[in-house]
Amino acid sequence: MKISLFNISNFRxxxxxxxxxxxxxxxxxxxxxxxxxxxxxxxxxxxxxxxGRVILVDAGWGDKQDEKFFRHAYLHGGxxxxxxxxxxxxxxxxxxxxIITHLxxxxxxxxxxxxxxxxxxPLFPDATYHISREQWxxxxxxxxREEDAFLPENxxxxxxxxMLNLIxxxxxxxxxxxxxxxxxxxxxxxxxxxxxxxxxxxxxxxxFPTTAHIPLLWNMAYDLLPLVxxxxxxxxxxxxxxxxxxxxxxxxxxxxxCALTETPKGIRAxxxxxxxxxx
Ligand SMILES: [Zn+2]
Numbered sequence: 200m201k202i203s204l205f206n207i208s209n210f211r212x213x214x215x216x217x218x219x220x221x222x223x224x225x226x227x228x229x230x231x232x233x234x235x236x237x238x239x240x241x242x243x244x245x246x247x248x249x250x251g252r253v254i255l256v257d258a259g260w261g262d263k264q265d266e267k268f269f270r271h272a273y274l275h276g277g278x279x280x281x282x283x284x285x286x287x288x289x290x291x292x293x294x295x296x297x298i299i300t301h302l303x304x305x306x307x308x309x310x311x312x313x314x315x316x317x318x319x320x321p322l323f324p325d326a327t328y329h330i331s332r333e334q335w336x337x338x339x340x341x342x343x344r345e346e347d348a349f350l351p352e353n354x355x356x357x358x359x360x361x362m363l364n365l366i367x368x369x370x371x372x373x374x375x376x377x378x379x380x381x382x383x384x385x386x387x388x389x390x391x392x393x394x395x396x397x398x399x400x401x402x403x404x405x406x407f408p409t410t411a412h413i414p415l416l417w418n419m420a421y422d423l424l425p426l427v428x429x430x431x432x433x434x435x436x437x438x439x440x441x442x443x444x445x446x447x448x449x450x451x452x453x454x455x456x457c458a459l460t461e462t463p464k465g466i467r468a469x470x471x472x473x474x475x476x477x478x
Contacts, residue, residue, distance in 0.1 A: 200375055201248040202395055204474055205283035207259035209452055210305065211237035211273035217408075219420040229411035240409070241452040242277065242305060245402055246287055247393055249375055253289055254296040255323070256391055256402060257449070261308030263319065263352045272305075280309045280322070294323040298378065299330045299357075300404040300449075301388045302338035303348040311356035319356055328357050329372065331380055332365040333387030344423065345385065379435075381406055383428025384421065392444075395478065399444040400456075407432055408450035410457060410468040436466045445477055 214236050218226040223236075230238045245256040259280055260272065278286055284294070299307050310328065314320040338349045339358075357363050366389060371377050375395070381388040384405045393400040405421075406428070407413055413436065415429050422428045439446060440459040446468075447456050456477060460469030470477075 200393075200395055201246075202393065202400070202474065202478075203246040203248075203287035204243055204447065204455055205246075205286060206277040206452075207242040207244055207280050207283055207309070208274045208277035209239055209241050210260070210275075211239055214238040216420045218411075219418050219422070219425065221417050226411065226417070230409065237273065239452045240450040241448075243447070243449050243451070243455060244280075244283065245391070245393075245447060246284070246289065247376055247391075250373055252295045252373060253293045254298060254372070254376060255284075255294050255326075256298045257300050257306045257404075258297060258309030258322070260305050261310070261353065262312050263308060264304075264350070291322050292324055294326045296372070297323060297326050297328050298372070298389065298391055299328055299334075300390055300402075301334050301385050302330065302354050303345070303385065303405070304350050304353055306405075307357075308350070308353045311353075311360075319352075321356070321360060321362075327362050327364050328360065329364045329366055329378070329389075330357065331378075331387035331389040332367055333380070333382075334385065334389065335363070335365055335387075337386045348421075381428075381431050383424045383426075383431050384419070385423055398478070399439075399442065400447055400474075401435065401439055401444050402447045402449065403435075404449050406435065407446075407448075409448055410451055410454045410471065413446075413459075413468055414465060440466050445474070447474065 214232040242259045247254045311319045341349045377392045390404045391402050418428050454471045456474045457471040458469040
């Protein structure tokens, strides 16, 4: 098994939205806000090569929305999706599987891109897309609260691709890659846990997007069910602490990976660094 990580792009969102009920006086000590109160986030994606498969986790924003939409996302830095793949030694046609953690725009938009002659084309011509059935049905129905994140132009192409595989429950995608379902952020958020040489790596996605979101009450205002997020974090963090798992962050622009440690205040990030520092 080979594991690679790269950052597709940084983007900025409102710092208050990233930390929900936590006062700015506290969260601004962890992540610096600019004059518009936005904070910097990464879009770190994971590639797992195993058993002849190349599995990508999430695909970033893509390019299907207009200039005004992307102006508000303040995209900057990172290596891009195809550039990042190339940096890890892969072409888009090498990707056999894409795990879509959920269908919010910053996670799924990069799988289908504007085609030169109009319409859309798949970036990964041979990939199967794995999405939880609950998330797929929920996003297709959409709702007022998530309307700005569930964009039909991002979601429809998966259904029309003939390459959609709906995941029903916690299960193994292939030996060493387990898919786990969560419900606090959005129904059926699906996060992979990788078994790499006897060490488990949990890709935290939007369950706890940065190291600052490890404390149980530090959660995004985007979460639909905060009490469920708290319970899910408690279970995953406790299991990870006791079994020495590593955490990989999708949105932390500084820390790619960390171990956990127990403190009088609860579970917190221990050693932080690049994944290569740990393996
Ligand atoms: Zn999300």
